[in-house]
Amino acid sequence: xxxxxxxxxxxxxxxxxxxxxxxxxxxxxDIMPLSKGHSLIIPKHHGAKLTxxxxxxxxxxxxxxxxxxxxxxAENYNILQNNGRLAxxxxxxxxxxxxxxxxxxxxxx
Ligand code: 5GP
Ligand code: ZN
Numbered sequence: 036x037x038x039x040x041x042x043x044x045x046x047x048x049x050x051x052x053x054x055x056x057x058x059x060x061x062x063x064x065d066i067m068p069l070s071k072g073h074s075l076i077i078p079k080h081h082g083a084k085l086t087x088x089x090x091x092x093x094x095x096x097x098x099x100x101x102x103x104x105x106x107x108x109a110e111n112y113n114i115l116q117n118n119g120r121l122a123x124x125x126x127x128x129x130x131x132x133x134x135x136x137x138x139x140x141x142x143x144x
Contacts, residue, residue: 036081040128041075041081042081051066060096061079062099065132070134074132077129078092109135111137112135114132
């Protein structure tokens with residue numbers, strides 16, 4: 036979708052710190068991290084809400100989310116997936132946040 040910021044990231048029109056890419060899925064660092072390693076994992080299929088994404092794509096996104104958590108060394112983390120403005124969704128392209136919860140001594144979160 037031309038106007039979608041995450042579709043532009045998928046196309047490479049907007050730069051990002053990519054962590055993983057397949058034909059169906061992309062993972063990259065959040066531009067405003069809530070903690071070190073805060074990542075976004077998205078299906079390449081454009082859809083605003085979870086119900087817009089085919090099951091096979093969602094399954095891969097979740098599998099990649101798990102691997103990204105391990106790859107950034109997150110032992111404690113939250114997965115967040117917002118749907119709709121009232122639920123604080125700002126970008127209308129389905130995305131899963133993987134937000135590491137560092138030890139207090141590690142700061143930022
Ligand atoms: P939402 O509130 O929609 O669940 O979260 C959207 C997330 O996308 C936010 O955490 C925000 O920092 C991130 N974000 C928005 N624009 C960009 C961008 O251009 N690049 C990256 N890497 N992250 C973005
Ligand atoms: Zn999109």
